[in-house]
Amino acid sequence: MLDNLDLNLALEKDDYKAQIESLMQELRVLQQACWEKKLPALFVLEGWAAAGKGLLVKKMVGYIDPRGFTVHPIWPATEAERQYPFLWRFWQKLPQSGTIGFFYHSWYTRVLEDRLFGRVAEAEVPIVMRQINAFERQLVDDGAAIGKFWIHISKKELKKRLKTAAADPLDAWRVRPEDWQQAKNYDQYATFAEEMFAQTSTGTAPWTLVEGNDQRWARVKVLTKMATTLTEALDRLQFRSPPPTLPPQEKLEPTEPDLLAQVDLSQSLSRDEYKEQLREEQTRLRELQLEIYQQQIPVLVVFEGWDAAGKGGAIKRLTDVLDPRSYIVSPFAAPTDEEKAHHYLWRFWRRLPPPGKIGIFDRTWYGRVLVERVEGYASETSWRQAYKEINEFEEQLTSAGYVLVKLWLHISSDEQLRRFEERQQNPFKNYKITAEDWRNREKEPFYYVAINQMIQRTSTPAAPWSIVAGNDKYYARVKVIQMVIQAIETELKRRK
Amino acid sequence: MLDNLDLNLALEKDDYKAQIESLMQELRVLQQACWEKKLPALFVLEGWAAAGKGLLVKKMVGYIDPRGFTVHPIWPATEAERQYPFLWRFWQKLPQSGTIGFFYHSWYTRVLEDRLFGRVAEAEVPIVMRQINAFERQLVDDGAAIGKFWIHISKKELKKRLKTAAADPLDAWRVRPEDWQQAKNYDQYATFAEEMFAQTSTGTAPWTLVEGNDQRWARVKVLTKMATTLTEALDRLQFRSPPPTLPPQEKLEPTEPDLLAQVDLSQSLSRDEYKEQLREEQTRLRELQLEIYQQQIPVLVVFEGWDAAGKGGAIKRLTDVLDPRSYIVSPFAAPTDEEKAHHYLWRFWRRLPPPGKIGIFDRTWYGRVLVERVEGYASETSWRQAYKEINEFEEQLTSAGYVLVKLWLHISSDEQLRRFEERQQNPFKNYKITAEDWRNREKEPFYYVAINQMIQRTSTPAAPWSIVAGNDKYYARVKVIQMVIQAIETELKRRK
Numbered sequence: 001m002l003d004n005l006d007l008n009l010a011l012e013k014d015d016y017k018a019q020i021e022s023l024m025q026e027l028r029v030l031q032q033a034c035w036e037k038k039l040p041a042l043f044v045l046e047g048w049a050a051a052g053k054g055l056l057v058k059k060m061v062g063y064i065d066p067r068g069f070t071v072h073p074i075w076p077a078t079e080a081e082r083q084y085p086f087l088w089r090f091w092q093k094l095p096q097s098g099t100i101g102f103f104y105h106s107w108y109t110r111v112l113e114d115r116l117f118g119r120v121a122e123a124e125v126p127i128v129m130r131q132i133n134a135f136e137r138q139l140v141d142d143g144a145a146i147g148k149f150w151i152h153i154s155k156k157e158l159k160k161r162l163k164t165a166a167a168d169p170l171d172a173w174r175v176r177p178e179d180w181q182q183a184k185n186y187d188q189y190a191t192f193a194e195e196m197f198a199q200t201s202t203g204t205a206p207w208t209l210v211e212g213n214d215q216r217w218a219r220v221k222v223l224t225k226m227a228t229t230l231t232e233a234l235d236r237l238q239f240r241s242p243p244p245t246l247p248p249q250e251k252l253e254p255t256e257p258d259l260l261a262q263v264d265l266s267q268s269l270s271r272d273e274y275k276e277q278l279r280e281e282q283t284r285l286r287e288l289q290l291e292i293y294q295q296q297i298p299v300l301v302v303f304e305g306w307d308a309a310g311k312g313g314a315i316k317r318l319t320d321v322l323d324p325r326s327y328i329v330s331p332f333a334a335p336t337d338e339e340k341a342h343h344y345l346w347r348f349w350r351r352l353p354p355p356g357k358i359g360i361f362d363r364t365w366y367g368r369v370l371v372e373r374v375e376g377y378a379s380e381t382s383w384r385q386a387y388k389e390i391n392e393f394e395e396q397l398t399s400a401g402y403v404l405v406k407l408w409l410h411i412s413s414d415e416q417l418r419r420f421e422e423r424q425q426n427p428f429k430n431y432k433i434t435a436e437d438w439r440n441r442e443k444e445p446f447y448y449v450a451i452n453q454m455i456q457r458t459s460t461p462a463a464p465w466s467i468v469a470g471n472d473k474y475y476a477r478v479k480v481i482q483m484v485i486q487a488i489e490t491e492l493k494r495r496k
Numbered sequence: 497m498l499d500n501l502d503l504n505l506a507l508e509k510d511d512y513k514a515q516i517e518s519l520m521q522e523l524r525v526l527q528q529a530c531w532e533k534k535l536p537a538l539f540v541l542e543g544w545a546a547a548g549k550g551l552l553v554k555k556m557v558g559y560i561d562p563r564g565f566t567v568h569p570i571w572p573a574t575e576a577e578r579q580y581p582f583l584w585r586f587w588q589k590l591p592q593s594g595t596i597g598f599f600y601h602s603w604y605t606r607v608l609e610d611r612l613f614g615r616v617a618e619a620e621v622p623i624v625m626r627q628i629n630a631f632e633r634q635l636v637d638d639g640a641a642i643g644k645f646w647i648h649i650s651k652k653e654l655k656k657r658l659k660t661a662a663a664d665p666l667d668a669w670r671v672r673p674e675d676w677q678q679a680k681n682y683d684q685y686a687t688f689a690e691e692m693f694a695q696t697s698t699g700t701a702p703w704t705l706v707e708g709n710d711q712r713w714a715r716v717k718v719l720t721k722m723a724t725t726l727t728e729a730l731d732r733l734q735f736r737s738p739p740p741t742l743p744p745q746e747k748l749e750p751t752e753p754d755l756l757a758q759v760d761l762s763q764s765l766s767r768d769e770y771k772e773q774l775r776e777e778q779t780r781l782r783e784l785q786l787e788i789y790q791q792q793i794p795v796l797v798v799f800e801g802w803d804a805a806g807k808g809g810a811i812k813r814l815t816d817v818l819d820p821r822s823y824i825v826s827p828f829a830a831p832t833d834e835e836k837a838h839h840y841l842w843r844f845w846r847r848l849p850p851p852g853k854i855g856i857f858d859r860t861w862y863g864r865v866l867v868e869r870v871e872g873y874a875s876e877t878s879w880r881q882a883y884k885e886i887n888e889f890e891e892q893l894t895s896a897g898y899v900l901v902k903l904w905l906h907i908s909s910d911e912q913l914r915r916f917e918e919r920q921q922n923p924f925k926n927y928k929i930t931a932e933d934w935r936n937r938e939k940e941p942f943y944y945v946a947i948n949q950m951i952q953r954t955s956t957p958a959a960p961w962s963i964v965a966g967n968d969k970y971y972a973r974v975k976v977i978q979m980v981i982q983a984i985e986t987e988l989k990r991r992k
Binding site for chain 1: 528532550553554557558561562563565566567569574576598600666669783786790808811812815816819820821824825827832833834835856858927
């Protein structure tokens, strides 16, 4: 691919001036439109060292309001960043709605420089490519514009530029030892790049290869494509097809399994059994906590369940004997303004526990296919897409070594009613029950369908759901701890 | 002080059980009340290694809902954290309204362990103490509850516990080499602690010294004090005196200097002068940018000014020739939900530029004494306090090596009117003008007083205001760059 680029392409000064003038106007208007339509945009600059990426970023931002963008220079991941899935640090840096993020180097360093220097295992490369594609597709499906540029120069030109830069006192500091390595291994690096184009030039976020020997040509090409990318994303917003208006599904289809109905809700423990088993399991969990810490394994336990299913009590028993420095409980309610200005998965990425700790999420990304679906906050297209997005997200966690435990606390409708009424009557508990809980209860059939479909579609081998029978609180609390223990033990065995 | 503690104090099991039971009830109710009243609380645990701090945190959180607190174990600052003022990492960890943050070790490590191991210069210790006091007072003035505990054990007991722990396979990993050093230098460390109590046991956030030889005694003492601290903070909220209802100040007192009136607004540049000087200053700035990078100096330029004073255009010219990887522009509008759930300075701490970069803030913490004062969003007590809080904050920045440039862009009332009208008529600019701008303009006399008082009260030797004459845009843009250059050059000279 790179061989076919005509590196002799160039622009005369007058041509350049005329074209750049109108691009400048266009980009200003487009930035304004993105701001108004709350459209986030990402532009990635990759390519050879000394290919002029820095100057290009400068040109790209030169025509727009500096309050509406951020430039992210991406260097090798720090030790803290390497503790998380590799896309974690890029999730932290996503532009919020209406703003533009420029990435000078990007997540692609993982399949370029990291690969050249052996910082990523060859076997991992296809997985990384797939995760990158999922990442970009998720953003584009959420309305973002993505432009990716590879600035290409010939081997000869690269060497010449590095030598010139190294000789200039104002520029010498920019030339890293890695850059010389790149020149030395030009052909190898080019092969990596070609593979990267083949794997990640997708319909949603294609690569633009830029002939970089002539700077004027490169600028006009990049700025033109930047304008097109924004225009197309704005058009997509405008002409987004209206969400299908199917009536909400009140009953499962006969072909759909009713997983909730298969749960034996009569399972229970006597008070004595509970006390004994709870102590036993808690003790075991405490031992495992030490192993998690020593082996630096990240654990994430996610709690979902019907209102009044006993999530709070179960979390309390789970954490009771743990060292409070070893876990972090993150409750998620309705998203804040800042959270709403990002992809719905953003707030969960931000709160991932580091290795060695147990993160406990009280409600999660599954809100997308539960409350957001049932209440109509997410369009049908969006929540249907979410199954795939969630599976991809969880795959990234488990493949990065996370122990992921997904618990659905199930109670019968009668039991829920009994608990609601009890809460209402108990002055110490009635703050727990609101008009919203009663309203949700009226929508129970819709939730019943949504829950079943969620469990069915997001139970993957690496991240299965566990449905916990919750009518008896004693039984449920012990079961929750057992599920966590089991998951940790499985991971410990795998690592041996 | 420590010598006077009676380490023989102990509690019998029955006494303990009776007391702990009622504390448990009380803490649950108090946590609920904090949640409802949106009161944030911080509890700090310091003391000897093996004094049982870990177990105490466990007890403290044992009686409250795990979704309402976070435990922060504090270890030596990472390399990334050391790049910022030392309180920076604690600002990131502040509990949001309604929740509790437990600090297992805290900002006090700076005057304890860091001091023992020579990681902080002795001359810096008094400054650190003062900064800590300012930090805590700011939080308490904002309504937070703060409890600080020193868990004390004797030298003999410390050595005994370390030996026991080191011999237990489940506990041995907890004993760090630093802990043995602490035992070896017990008296030295105790002196540091005594100095710390003397300097930082303030009326707003006093230390509680806890006799730690007997665990039951220590627990009851800590939990009792925890309950008192929360109760007192809740009372303070309830009985907070109503803000004084003085009429807003429409005119400066005769004794108050009118700093704005002293500005010569007729200063201007011809187009040719502008072009030449702009190029000259921009070139100089670009050279300085390299020095900032090489010497890893953080620079923060803050922009305030009348509506339509030309902040956007000035920021554009300032950044025009800079490498986009070397600066970050952060515009601040009305705070988001998450920002509102924290101290008003929190969002600015979060966005501080790292060393080597230029941070540009478009509007700042001065909103507290401008728009929040004039519009009545902040009570009179709050905005009056803010002058001091801002001076303290800026002192922390400059003493950590920040170059801080504070610019007020000044234009006359007539010039503002002219620009408003021009914007209204220009279809490319009329998005810039809103009904709010016209409303603000009506409040001009109040702003005029507030601005003058702000400049007067927050112009400190380390962080002076510069008022830029803005009626002529050419003049203002060049002047802004000159002020930034001057500030950087002063710092470079200072460092030589």
